[in-house]
Amino acid sequence: MNFITLKNITKSFNGVDVLKDINLTIDEGETLGILGRSGSGKSVLINMLRGTLDYKPDSGKVLMNVAVCPNCLTIEPPSKDGEKCSCGCDLSVQEVDFFNCDRKLFAAIKRRISIMLQRNFALYDEETVIENVMRAMGDGIDYEEGLYKALDLLEMVQMNHRITHIARDLSGGEKQRVVLARQLAKDPMMFLADEPTGTLDPQTAVKLHNTLKEGVKDEGITMLITSHWPEVMTELADKVVWFENGEIKEEGEPQTVVDNFMATVPVPEKPEIPEFGEPEVVLEDVKKHYYSIERGVIKAVDGVTLTINKEEIFGIVGLSGSGKTTTTRMLMGLTDPSSGKIEIRLGEDEWVDMTKVGPLNRGRIMPYIGLLHQEYSLYPHRTILGNLTDAISLELPAEFGKIKAIHALTTVGFDESTATSILDKHPDELSVGEKHRVALAQVLIKEPKLIVLDEPTGTMDPITRVVVTDSILKARTELEQTFIIISHDMDFVLDVCDRAALMRGGKLLDIGTPEDIVNQLTPDEKEDMLKRG
Known part of the structure; x- marks a missing residue:
């Protein structure tokens, strides 16, 4: 009908x-x-x-x-x-x-009419999971009936093991499932x-x-x-x-x-692996252990050792909970390790100890590192031009800043006409995929020596993925940049990375070419991480 x-x-x-x-x-x-x-x-x-x-x-x-x-x-x-x-x-x-x-x-x-939006969890952060779902039912339902309906919905979205958890403590994936239960509760x-x-x-x-x-x-x-x-x-x-x-x-x-x-999606051409420079990032036996009354010692990262070279595009791959994001946060100085060594090269013979806080220690290297987090945010009240220049303290003459902003936007897949037309727009006037590309341009425009991309393909359509792949390869060649890519998207890693490390259960299991890593994946990992087969 x-x-x-x-x-x-x-x-x-x-x-x-x-x-x-x-x-x-x-x-x-x-x-x-x-x-x-x-x-x-x-x-x-x-x-x-x-x-x-x-x-x-x-x-x-x-x-x-x-x-x-x-x-x-x-x-x-x-x-x-x-x-x-x-x-x-x-x-x-x-x-x-x-x-x-x-x-x-x-x-x-x-x-x-119910709706689920990307990157919008719309939960009451201080309330429990089941309270969030019951709130969505309104006032016209009997409490006991609402309780059982909420329990059924949480079982359907596989969140019945979290019913008493406070919403703010959930992971992004768990929050999204609670949002789905809330929307279904509205009948x-x-x-x-x-x-x-x-x-x-x-x-x-x-x-x-x-x-x-x-x-x-x-x-x-x-x-x-x-x-x-x-x-x-x-x-x-x-x-x-x-x-x-x-x-x-x-x-x-x-x-x-x-x-x-x-059929309209181009296949990226991956160039031959170049000659790498000297080691630029070194991790030795890095561990991050948490202590929980309920679960005892949680080994989020358990003895990771790896070296990443200058101008290398290095992937860290694994399923959710494998430890890859925690490893990256420690590498960036955003989380302190329980033990181990983390160093990043600043100059020819100068290394920065990322485990030591303060402007004279890891603070010295931060201006040279660019990070695109999967939960990126743009300044909502600034224009796209402002986000790419003023908002990141990039002090440039107005006309030069505009030229550089357009170049950064074309690098991440906008044609020059579109790039020019969106400079005066605000982020909420763009689609989520377009905002994602602007956030990536915001990282690239500073021309950092080390770029960390956390799940960079999350909201990108297949055509834009190819453009971003080409952008990363081009930036490595033209700007001599080093990339670390954290991803569960093995197809993207195959297209763009020179080497990759596989993590599982907090441990680093293997390092090799992306093709080598594919051979180390379990059947479940292949099903979840590899779409092309």
């Missing part, structure tokens, strides 16, 4: 069309996949269907067929036409012009998922995808999902729409559309 019809939808921001004459129908119970590179209009459409007023169409209509109770304004999907509402009245289907209907009807429809008639697994490791992402299938798709709830992972489209969607530059390029059967989209 037809549920939503988009008729000639056009939407512009600052004079730029981001959606152009979109015509689309969505049936009740259908899962629609929306594919496309960053900035193609995917997230704009999701926010429009959410009813966000800033995304109201400039022209065209969002028409919804909904079953409405004339007495209490209960809203149900159109298949409920003729059924009894809880108040005793009959539900009757109406075609509603979403953004131009009565204010109370608009609000009633919005309450039946939605439509579920919108905008890159819900973009920042998660593959193992956690698979759990979330399975829950979306079990808790949304299999329950007959209409779902729209955007993703830069093609396999999400083929596994979850009934129909896929490929967006490009604000227009529908193709619509149809998931595998066909995905194959056609992937």
Whole structure:
């Protein structure tokens, strides 16, 4: 049954069309996949269907067929036409012009729409997991009924072992699963998922995808999902729409559309491994042990020894919890090791001890290190130009600063025209994938000697991944930079890294070429980390 019809939808921001004459129908119970590179209009459409007023169409209509109770304004999907509402009245289907209907009807429809956004956990940090889920149910539900419903939802998202934990203490993947339970607790008639697994490791992402299938798709709830992972489209969607530059390029059967989209993704050409310079980063028997009353000694990192050379692109790979991020934090001086040696070369014969605090010790090397963390943040009230220059204390003449900013943006995949046009925009005017690239440009513009990238491909579509791969290889050659890449994305590591280290359970198991490391992966690790096979 037809549920939503988009008729000639056009939407512009600052004079730029981001959606152009979109015509689309969505049936009740259908899962629609929306594919496309960053900035193609995917997230704009999701926010429009959410009813966000800033995304109201400039022209065209969002028409919804909904079953409405004339007495209490209960809203149900159109298949409920003729059924009894809880108040005793009959539900009757109406075609509603979403953004131009009565204010109370608009609000009633919005309450039946749930959304998951990338990088937005939206939890009550000081409350427990189960309290967060029960809050989403509202006041009209009996406490005991709500409690059992919350427990069922947390079991579905595999978080029933964390019900009494405070939300702020959860990992990013755990928070995202609690958000999903909260959204399902609202009993939605439509579920919108905008890159819900973009920042998660593959193992956690698979759990979330399975829950979306079990808790949304299999329950007959209409779902729209955007993703830069093609396999999400083929596994979850009934129909896929490929967006490009604000227009529908193709619509149809998931595998066909995905194959056609992937055919446009170039394959990066990896150059021969160059001759490396002298050792630049040295770790010897580095350990990080925590002490827990419940679990005793936790060996997050247990005796890591490795050497990274000048101008090398070095990967540290492993599944979530393997110790790779903790190792990197110690290398950067953000976490102190329990024991071991960590040194970074500052000059020809000068080494900095990263275990010693203060401006005369590890503080001396920090201006020469660039870090892109997976939870990066841009300054929201500064323009993109400000984020790339003033906000990072890069004091340059105005015109030169602009030229350098445009060069940094083209390095991470923007064409020169787009790079110029976004300089005066603020971060919230960009898509998440575009913001990710700006954050990477913010690291590269300082031209540090050592660059650490923590999960750099998290929110990138396949085409942008290739551009970023080429950018890293180019920066190494032109600027003689050394890269350390922390990732669960083994395909990216194969494309860009010269050597890699495999971590598992806090230990460093092997160091070699990325191809060597692939041979050391367990079947489960290959399934979670290697998409190309």
